[in-house]
Amino acid sequence: MSGLPPYASFTQKLWYYAFRVICGVVFFFLIAPIIVIVPLSFNAEDFFTFTPEMLALDPDGYSLKHYNDFFTNPDWQQAMWNSIRIAPMATLLSVSFGTLAAIGLSQPHVPFRRALMAILISPMIVPLIISAAGMYFFYSRVGLQGSYWGVVLAHAALGIPFVIITVTATLVGFDRSLTRAAANLGANPVTTFAKVQMPLILPGVISGGLFAFITSFDEVVVVLFVGSAGQKTLPWQMFTGLREQISPTILAVATILVTISAILLATIEILRRRSERLRGMSPG
Amino acid sequence: MTATDSPVLTADGTPLKASLRRALRREKARAFLLVSPLLLFVLMTFIAPIADMLFRSVENGIVHxxxxxxxxxxxxxxxxxxxxxxxxxxxxxxxxxxxxxxxxxxxxxxxxxxxxxxxxxxxxxxxxxxxxxFDTKDYADAFNMLDPAWNDPATWDMLAESEAASLPHTASAYATWLGVVLADGGDPLEEEPWDVLYAALYSDLMQAPAGGFENPLLDDAQSAATGFEPVSxxxxxxxxxxxxxxxxxxxxxxxxxxxxxPGYFLNSVDLKLTADGVQYRDEGDRIYILLFGRTLYMSLVITISCILLGYPVAFLLANLPLRTANILMILVLLPFWTSLLVRTSSWKVLLQQQGVINDILVALRIVDDASRLVLINNQTGTIIAMTHILLPFMILPLYSVMKTIPPAYVRAAKSLGATDWTAFWRVYFPNSVPGIGAGSVLVFILAIGYYITPELVGGTRGVFISNRIAYHISSSLNWGLAAALGTILLFAVLILYWTYDKIVGIDNVKLGG
Structure with missing residues (x-):
């Protein structure tokens, strides 16, 4: 598929280009909805479509007023701060518990490994609406419903599978003779972990953490049920905005979130390559 | 060395076998200890809530x-x-x-x-x-007229203790009354006995054999009560x-x-439990089978659209040089990483009647300005938006399977005389089927549990069973039914995951390519 042979027939040529056009259309379908909101968010009017001024590239057709609204509206600001308070705490919990468990799970002899794995991965498997329902029932019983810690614990549980998967994947290539060598040279287990094992698996831990962060940061179903008005996060505010009366400020928020996602994606990609290089695997 | 020889000993004199076994046990214990904090955490924050939901789907203690x-x-x-x-x-x-x-x-x-x-x-x-x-006030008045002692809670307290066997209703009513008054923060000795206690007393006295009481107070009351006007x-x-x-x-x-x-489960499948056994619900109330059916049907449509759109792209990515493929992969991964709400809001904006898609169609004169397409708040909206959202989950597993198909297979087929189509259909495609299976199960599982997107772009006809679960939790407050619907959905998903595990193995779940 890497190029057309010189002897290709007309039908082959036709199909070759038609196939590329089809793929191009699918790529367009994938990316266009995300790209299109970026210019729309600079709309000077409160419309959700391109105004004639915008199409004429007239500077008057563009403005930052929706961004201005996001940064001054107390509802959005409150939501942003709640997101900033909840996501890092949830990430911290999932990463610290998850990394420890991933190290345990990668030992050569783990009792009930499959069952343990199934339980720890389950928050990723169970549909969010079911997790949300269960957590709502149970957290109301124990008085966590509608509290900051309730949301943090729920989000930490949802982020754990991602940490487990990425960190165990990093540990697969880990050379255990390194820890033995460290022990041989007189390091105690804590020093061995801190000086030898941790630096090597750090890329995996960080990308697991980023997955957990984005899970919490983007999560809306669970927080809708487990949280109360005091824990209204950015996605929740967007959800309400979309359901009740849609305001163009949402497009500005969406653009900001797309930028954050793009940065996170780039970070994870760089970490993945670095990790593979460290473990002596070929990049890609 | 034969088995009858003395066992091999380690330096400290213990048999090697025992020493090794102890080391293994210690290693196992250490591994388990490392996992146990997280296990506890997940059990408490996640597994317990799920168990609570399962319990609530059958629990019905409220009547009792x-x-x-x-x-x-x-x-x-x-x-x-x-x-x-x-x-x-x-x-x-x-x-x-x-x-x-x-x-x-x-x-x-x-x-x-x-x-x-x-x-x-x-x-x-x-x-x-x-x-x-109620007219049971008449009993209270009559008893109080008979003997003012009846107006004193101490009398009741004494009787509830000493005559509990002969006054069962009174004793039980008094015990509950005491609890209610105390819970209210009242002093039971200051409170006037309620009518309900007199009614219970009357009923006990009428049922007891005449003259069966040692206590003169009760004896008098019994003989007087026969003359009371009964309150039905x-x-x-x-x-x-x-x-x-x-x-x-x-x-x-x-x-x-x-x-x-089992009532909630029966309700979830449009049945109801009546005194005459299990029956169908009224015609107008039968919505759940329809909703389950629609959820399955729409998830299937979404899965098929994902296969149709995802297969060519995965094929292209797997067969392009690595550098180009990595760049194009960004186009798949960026949507994958973008917030669900962002993608849903973008579709909400695009699909509106005054939105970008309709504007373009009108500008291109494909659609008349007066008859703009209704693309949102119906099934079309849900299917378009969810196909877009779930497409990366199809492309990524397909890509990783296609990457492993050696290009030599197709070349060998062609050198043996196969046309391009035959080589693809008879050689390449069968090799890529595991990828289709993995991607389809993944997309299907994610689709049947979706809530946000159908809620926002689905209108009334494009919603899933999960929207109904949310409705019962937050609006109708029928938690039992929500739990039963959730339990059914959960088991459907678990069965699908079991299938997925058989096809690809849960351990092979890859994130972000």
């Missing part, structure tokens, strides 16, 4: 807890007869209702029973307002609403008296 005496009395009532239950049931129900109203739990019971028989919620609410002003509680309830004289109401209460009920 709110009106225990009635439940007890109804056991002796034969629902086969189309007659209203006897006075004992009404007496028990009166006692239960008075205390339930005081605890404000009768409206909750009414809403619970209303799921099974419409009208019971308002019946319970209405009766709750009236049950405190059945008529009192009938005066509130004649529904209380409808045997069907009592049959509903009797049917749902058990602590655990």
């Amino acid at each position: 807890d709110t009106i225990p005496r009635t439940v007890q009395a109804l056991r002796n009532w034969d629902p086969g007869e189309s007659e209203v239950p006897g006075d004992d049931v009404f007496e028990a129900f009166y006692t239960d209702m008075v205390f339930a109203v005081e605890r404000k739990s009768h409206t909750r019971l009414g809403s619970r029973l209303n799921y099974e028989r419409t009208g019971l919620a308002s019946l319970f609410r209405k009766s709750g307002r009236r049950v405190g002003t 509680l059945r008529e009192q309830f009938g005066a509130i609403d004649e529904d209380w004289l409808d045997p069907q109401v009592w049959r509903t209460i009797q049917t749902y008296a058990a602590r655990y009920t």
